[in-house]
Amino acid sequence: MTRPFVEIDQVAMRYGGVDGTLALEGCSMNINQGEFVAVVGPSGCGKSTLMRLVTGLWPATEGNVVVAGQEVDGPLTIAGMAFQAPTLLPWRRILSNVMLPLEVTPQHRDKLGRDRALYEARARELLRLVGLEGFDNKYPYQLSGGMQQRTSLCRALIHDPALLMLDEPFSALDVFTREDLWAVLQNVWMAKKPTVVLVTHDLREAVYLADRVLVMSARPGRIIAERVNPLPRPRTLETTYTAEFQDLVHDLRGYIAAARSGEEVAA
Amino acid sequence: MSQSASKMSPRAQARYNAMAAAARRQRRLQAMLPWLVIFGMFAIWEIGCIVFNVPVFILPAPHDIYAAAVRWWYPLLQDSLVTLYSTMMGFGLAIVAGLLLGIAIGSSTLVYKGLYPLLIAFNSIPKVAVVPVLIIWFGIGVWPAVITAFLISFFPIVVNVATGIATVEPELKDVLRALGARPRDIILKVGLPRAMPYFFASLKIAVTVAFVGAIIAESVAPNAGIGRLMMVASSRFDVPLVFAGLLTTGMMGIVLYWIAEVIERRTTGWATRSTDQNLAAGG
Numbered sequence: 239m240t241r242p243f244v245e246i247d248q249v250a251m252r253y254g255g256v257d258g259t260l261a262l263e264g265c266s267m268n269i270n271q272g273e274f275v276a277v278v279g280p281s282g283c284g285k286s287t288l289m290r291l292v293t294g295l296w297p298a299t300e301g302n303v304v305v306a307g308q309e310v311d312g313p314l315t316i317a318g319m320a321f322q323a324p325t326l327l328p329w330r331r332i333l334s335n336v337m338l339p340l341e342v343t344p345q346h347r348d349k350l351g352r353d354r355a356l357y358e359a360r361a362r363e364l365l366r367l368v369g370l371e372g373f374d375n376k377y378p379y380q381l382s383g384g385m386q387q388r389t390s391l392c393r394a395l396i397h398d399p400a401l402l403m404l405d406e407p408f409s410a411l412d413v414f415t416r417e418d419l420w421a422v423l424q425n426v427w428m429a430k431k432p433t434v435v436l437v438t439h440d441l442r443e444a445v446y447l448a449d450r451v452l453v454m455s456a457r458p459g460r461i462i463a464e465r466v467n468p469l470p471r472p473r474t475l476e477t478t479y480t481a482e483f484q485d486l487v488h489d490l491r492g493y494i495a496a497a498r499s500g501e502e503v504a505a
Numbered sequence: 506m507s508q509s510a511s512k513m514s515p516r517a518q519a520r521y522n523a524m525a526a527a528a529r530r531q532r533r534l535q536a537m538l539p540w541l542v543i544f545g546m547f548a549i550w551e552i553g554c555i556v557f558n559v560p561v562f563i564l565p566a567p568h569d570i571y572a573a574a575v576r577w578w579y580p581l582l583q584d585s586l587v588t589l590y591s592t593m594m595g596f597g598l599a600i601v602a603g604l605l606l607g608i609a610i611g612s613s614t615l616v617y618k619g620l621y622p623l624l625i626a627f628n629s630i631p632k633v634a635v636v637p638v639l640i641i642w643f644g645i646g647v648w649p650a651v652i653t654a655f656l657i658s659f660f661p662i663v664v665n666v667a668t669g670i671a672t673v674e675p676e677l678k679d680v681l682r683a684l685g686a687r688p689r690d691i692i693l694k695v696g697l698p699r700a701m702p703y704f705f706a707s708l709k710i711a712v713t714v715a716f717v718g719a720i721i722a723e724s725v726a727p728n729a730g731i732g733r734l735m736m737v738a739s740s741r742f743d744v745p746l747v748f749a750g751l752l753t754t755g756m757m758g759i760v761l762y763w764i765a766e767v768i769e770r771r772t773t774g775w776a777t778r779s780t781d782q783n784l785a786a787g788g
């Protein structure tokens with residue numbers, strides 16, 4: 239518990255050669271085991287890039303990324319990811335979509351054949367947790383956008399990832415569905431306590447879900463402000479109408495406005 | 506259906522029935538339309554030939570062609586089977602080679618950059634020009650036809666399989682790579698299944714052009730097959746028989762296309778199902 243689970247130290251990332259886009263520069267942050275962190279920032283500031291660096295999908299141009307005490311020098315094998323688009327496989331049923339990670343991840347792929355019943359039970363349990371009980375035999379096209387996104391969330395969770403990376407997972411959904419899914423995600427997190435990094439541009443979403451909210455500057459992105467969120471859990475929609483919640487959102491709103499206009503903020 | 510119907514007002518029910526009937530009529534018309542068009546074409550052709558008194562050696566009327574086909578049914582059948590055989594051999598080879606090369610090109614930028622210009626150049630060469638070379642290499646026989654069918658039909662398969670594999674969503678790739686998936690896993694679990702609709706779409710094109718290839722070779726290197734039959738017939742100015750050969754080829758093309766389509770629908774129904782669903786929900 240002494241060492242942070244994710245350590246990002248003075249990381250820079252430039253796409254495409256010397257005069258390519260500098261997406262991140264001097265970006266540092268630490269994330270503790272089991273912590274739920276939200277990263278907010280203006281669009282195009284390098285949030286998705288940060289996700290790729292942490293999961294080792296891209297190498298950083300400068301600086302160090304350490305996950306679980308090990309320097310990241312290739313794709314992790316422990317991360318679950320979900321994006322704005324659910325990217326389900328249309329030819330697979332929901333259950334089999336959820337179980338896809340088990341077929342490829344080194345920790346489980348060899349055990350899947352033997353313990354299939356066990357894994358299927360786990361997948362059904364997850365589907366139940368996100369409110370998709372009884373949908374395991376449907377195809378993705380038979381589900382609404384929000385239900386597909388729930389499935390995508392299950393897929394990100396099926397292998398009990400130590401690290402869950404969510405890149406604007408709810409931003410394509412309508413407000414009501416989105417708020418439902420906040421509660422779902424909070425439930426899952428409280429039940430399993432993975433380390434979560436949630437990228438979002440919805441400040442209410444960040445405050446509802448996160449233990450700590452990090453604000454990124456405009457490109458090249460780095461962390462310019464950080465707010466610890468003391469609101470007790472489980473948070474509900476009622477929480478979002480409390481003064482504390484609104485004050486926090488308001489403060490973050492100020493940081494973002496500053497970030498967009500390029501001002502410095504005292505973190 | 507009856508449940509929802511009982512909840513409708515009589516006027517809504519009448520309107521619903523009228524719409525359903527219109528949809529049924531529409532479907533029936535669609536099923537019949539190809540036959541009507543073909544029949545109409547032959548009718549106009551027949552009438553035109555009679556009215557304008559077109560000589561048989563310029564454009565034989567359908568009834569002349571029919572007579573020729575009946576008279577020469579045995580060589581027609583035999584040569585059709587030979588052509589079918591060469592076509593299917595070449596087409597089969599094209600499927601195997603096209604799939605393998607398509608996977609390689611679709612999954613590796615290096616292979617793509619390296620091979621694509623060559624493939625384009627190769628595809629631009631008229632295959633008629635290749636047949637003499639094939640004859641030098643393999644002699645007159647079934648092989649020039651098989652290989653020409655192969656050469657002409659393998660390109661669309663490669664391009665389509667490669668496209669299907671290369672266009673896997675980057676996010677999905679990220680999801681899998683962050684789990685420690687190997688490139689092979691991504692191709693097997695996502696790339697290939699995803700490429701299947703493209704693959705079957707290309708088969709429909711490939712199978713018809715494979716026919717063209719086989720017949721070209723048979724006409725340049727007359728050994729056997731419907732291509733040779735037409736060459737021989739035209740050298741004897743037996744124009745009705747030439748046309749009988751052409752029509753036979755067309756019919757075989759339709760049948761093969763239809764088979765490819767049925768297989769496509771059976772295996773990759775998921776690719777079109779979402780639209781079916783929308784139609785069902787709307788009705």
Ligand SMILES: Nc1ncnc2c1ncn2[C@@H]1O[C@H](COP(=O)(O)OP(=O)(O)O)[C@@H](O)[C@H]1O
Nearest residue numbers: 253254259261280281282283284285286287288
């Ligand atoms: N694969 C890439 N190649 C080149 N430039 C990229 C690539 N991905 C992102 N960028 C650039 O890096 C910057 C940050 O992008 P991104 O991390 O996606 O931002 P965000 O997710 O915060 O909106 C943008 O200017 C974008 O154009």
Ligand SMILES: [Mg+2]
Nearest residue numbers: 285286287405
């Ligand atoms: Mg992004």
